[in-house]
Amino acid sequence: MNENRSRFEQWIHNLQERKKEAKLVRKIVFVSMMVVVFLFIGISVGGYWYISSALKPVDAKNDTPVTVEIPVGSSVDSITSTLAEHDIVKDARVFKYYLKFNNESDFQAGIYELTQSMTLEEITESLKSGKAYHEPLFSITIPEGLRLEKIGELVADKTDYTEEQFMETVSDADFIASLQQTYPELITDEVVQENVRYPLEGYLFPKTYPFYEENPSLQDMISQMVDEMNNEVTPFLDSMKELNVHEVLTFASLLEVEATASTDRRMIAGVFYNRLEEEMPLQTDPTVLYALGEWKDRVVYEDLEIDHPYNTYKHTGLPPGPISAPGLESIEATLDPKGSDYLYFLAGAEDGEVYYSESLEEHERKAELYIYSKNEEKADSEE
Incomplete structure (x- = not known):
């Protein structure tokens, strides 16, 4: 009789332990699911904000031109990476997917003057037209x-x-x-x-x-x-x-x-x-x-x-x-x-042709022939 009672009590104890374990497992599963949900929400929100930020100008107030060269035959990957290296876009991958989503292609090779204040649309139009999107206010040619x-x-x-x-x-x-x-x-x-x-x-x-x-x-x-x-x-x-x-x-x-x-x-x-x-x-x-x-x-x-x-x-x-x-x-x-072996040269008075000489004597003869005599002829004709 005592033995049966002992077995019953052991069974009750084991049942209570299994209930505790099941409750703990359910709590762990719930917490894990909540963590996953919050991580998903966090990543989604963070990704959204990151992509939203990457779609905006690097610095809307910075109009300082940056010279960017796009070589002939550059791929989209190469172009977007180059722009990111010059801080014209925030993220090369985001700009790449932006171009793909908008079905943009046929970019022109060349040297561009781009700014951090340009939008992705402006950058895209500049690359397609082969011209700097912002025209200079003035230029100086030296x-x-x-x-x-x-x-x-x-x-x-x-x-x-x-x-x-x-x-x-x-x-x-x-x-x-x-x-x-x-x-x-x-x-x-x-x-x-x-x-x-x-x-x-x-x-x-x-x-x-x-x-x-x-x-x-x-x-x-x-x-x-x-x-x-x-x-x-x-x-x-x-x-x-x-x-x-x-x-x-x-x-x-x-x-x-x-x-x-x-x-x-x-x-x-x-x-x-x-x-x-x-x-x-x-x-x-x-x-x-x-x-x-x-x-x-x-x-x-x-x-x-x-x-x-x-x-x-x-x-x-x-x-x-x-x-x-x-x-x-x-x-x-x-x-x-x-x-x-030339040591002398001179430009002809009429044609600008350059005549070279190895010696001073030769140089003086050519000076007489191609400069002095031509200047005299010109003076005579003007009279």
Whole structure:
């Protein structure tokens, strides 16, 4: 009897334990389900807000243009990744799905000026049209071979700044120092060495610059031009062996003002190198004009006598710094000259054809034939 009672009590105990376990399991299952539900809601809400944010401009108040290059043959993945890398869109994947959802394609390769304030629709339209969605308020075109003072005139013509303010800015010591910190491989201490007339002469790359602000600061405008020179020069830094970057730009600036559109800059560069190797003065007229600060069509003998560091008739080697803004073609010619035995060259008075000579005697004969006699013929015909 006692044994049966004991078994019954054990059965009751086991039943109560199983009820407790079942209750605990139900509680665990309920809590787990609630956690999953809240996680799902949290992820859904978070994902919604993230996607909503990614569909909006990166910074609606930032209209500063960012140059973005889309190479030929770029895929949608490549384009969206490039835009994300330049902080034009917040998320490359979201923009990719935006394009897919809206069935957008046929994007144009090119160089774009985009801003963080642009919507995805505006960016898409820009990529499809091949044009910057925001048109610049004004632009400044700097031709190759232009002197810093003439660049100042262009800036004064397009803005409220004066040429004097421009020249003060490009010569400001603090501004130069800030550029040296930003572009240490381009703007070296040589720009502020003794006898350099203007530290940034030759360092503003010649091209057309769009501006999207009504009145950008002079420092911002000049920095943009220096930045472009840095972009153009940087790929060549490793190949600069005989000359440093300041000397390369100085050399290239001489080519730029000596050469014409039809002239082989590489050949003239080779002549200059030959003269430097022979320790002969370069004897290039534009350096005399730069020394004089007087710009005229013809250099006379007395001009050649000016005692000035930039006068390459008086001093051997390169002048202290650039005398103009060199373009890419002249920079490339400086680094890849054409070899020859020529030590002299001149441009014909009529056709502008360049004639090369190995000796002074030959050079003088060609000068008589292609310059002096042609000038006399022209004077006679005018009479």
